[in-house]
Amino acid sequence: MLDARTIEIVKSTVPLLESANTALTEHFYRRMFRDNPELKNVFNLSHQKTGRQPAALFAAVLAYAKNIDNPAVLSAAVERIAHKHTGFAIQPGQYAIVGHHLLETIKELAPDAATPEVIDAWAQAYGALAEIFIGREEQIYKENETQAGGWRGTRAFVVKEKRTESEQITSFLLAPADGGPVVDFRPGQYLSLHLASDRLEHNEYRQYSLCQAPNGENYRIAVKREQGGVGSNFLHDHVNEGDTLQVLPPAGDFFMEVTADTPVVLISGGVGQTPMRAMLDQLLSQGHNAPVHWLHACENGAQHAFKADIQARRQAHANLETHVWYRAPEATDQPAEDYDATGLMDLSRVKDAISQPGAHYYFCGPIPFMAMVKETLSGWGIGDDRLHYEVFGPHQSL
Ligand SMILES: Cc1cc2nc3c(=O)[nH]c(=O)nc-3n(C[C@H](O)[C@H](O)[C@H](O)COP(=O)(O)OP(=O)(O)OC[C@H]3O[C@@H](n4cnc5c(N)ncnc54)[C@H](O)[C@@H]3O)c2cc1C
Ligand code: HEM
DSSP states (O other): OOOHHHHHHHHHTHHHHHHHTHHHHHHHHHHHHHHOGGGGGTSOHHHHHSSHHHHHHHHHHHHHHHTTTOGGGGHHHHHHHHHHHHTTTOOTTHHHHHHHHHHHHHHHHOTTTOOHHHHHHHHHHHHHHHHHHHHHHHHHHHHHHHSTTOOSSOEEEEEEEEEEOSSSEEEEEEEETTOOOOOOOOBTBEEEEEEOOTTSSSOEEEEEEBOSOOOSSOEEEEEEOOTTOHHHHHHHHHOOTTOEEEEEEEEOSOOOOOOTTSOEEEEEEGGGHHHHHHHHHHHHHTTOOSOEEEEEEESOGGGOTTHHHHHHHHHHOTTEEEEEEESSOOTTOOBTTTBSEESSOOGGGGHHHHOOTTOEEEEESOHHHHHHHHHHHHHTTOOGGGEEEEOSSSOOOO
16 A cells, blocks of 8 residues: 555656656666566567557556556556466566666656655555556466466467468467367457577567357467568468467457347457457357447458358358458459458448447457547447457557
């Protein structure tokens, strides 16, 4: 429990943090990787180069300082970050390293403002937050370990099938090498792979949404080849059927909480359809009563993954409607059969169908795509409590 004086001092540093902005977290990561280079095997260094992780950490630190007297505001973010941390196997002992570099960063960037009182207040505030994360992360680790088919840390999985789903997307069916069952997950959640190979400069953790409903035996993920991407190219080029991958248990705070009579709209761009597929599986297998809309946008037929599978589901389920946009169809792509509209996704085209009272909207895709979806749906008066999205990378608020 932080005392009033500590809270007051931390809050008083908000303008300082704001003026430093992401220079704060960029400095923090630079000094941490300099002194603790072993953490290069934990963090995704591409997210450092693109600046997305320093931005995500800065947003979290600033939100914490601003809301330190009202931590309830932070609970959704804490939940998301704790889940993300478990996907990188973060351990309690590592909190001291991060805390040390954070305090040193404040001292180095703002030597005048960083009085002993300020540093002491931040040390206490960091310690309180670290305790919350450590506690929640241990709970998640324990839940995963103690459920049927669960485990802690990494577990060896064999690639049972490697299947081309589109020009850029390949799916991998993974089953435990020990032949045992696998823990159920909540559709929308992801697996983390721990990639280690002579072909990689560092060990890498990567998250992939589970793209079929839980079945107790195996998991399927689908991976898009990212240009210049370390993990996805390694998986596409060097991981084959029969190979073993080290896998961390399912995690993530993105999942559905709807009743059988809630209209559901699943909206995806490109590989963002993966969590939606598991959600769709869940809805259809549970005999969802209300309408379900599947909205998907991609480049063209060659990049349209899982097309036949979704079409078959639409034919089998009267309450499922699909709407597909191709940005630039090719001559071989058949309008009405393969896709419904050309160009970028335009939600106004399906407004009457999808803006049903009480509907919940789940979406995933590139950030600009999700920003468009959020802006449009918010503009129709749909509240944030019915809008749910997943960012495929360091979190960013839309
Ligand atoms: C919750 C979650 C779920 C996800 N689910 C899926 C999924 O189902 N399917 C899927 O395919 N992906 C998914 N992802 C994304 C996935 O985890 C990886 O981020 C993705 O595969 C790219 O990883 P990579 O190692 O290939 O690319 P990285 O090496 O991480 O690079 C990422 C991007 O940064 C660029 N980059 C690297 N260095 C620089 C630089 N110096 N300057 C500028 N740009 C640079 C790369 O070119 C690349 O485009 C998910 C992510 C999260 C967080
Ligand atoms: C109170 C302390 C901490 C805070 C506030 C914090 C905050 C964050 C945030 C905001 C993210 C992004 C989450 C998302 O994308 O949803 C994140 C990711 C991450 N954190 Fe932490 N974190 C803390 C401690 C730690 C510690 C101790 C470690 C271990 C060294 C760690 C390692 C990571 C890693 C590896 C990622 C993923 C990075 C990536 O995708 O590139 N964090 N953290």
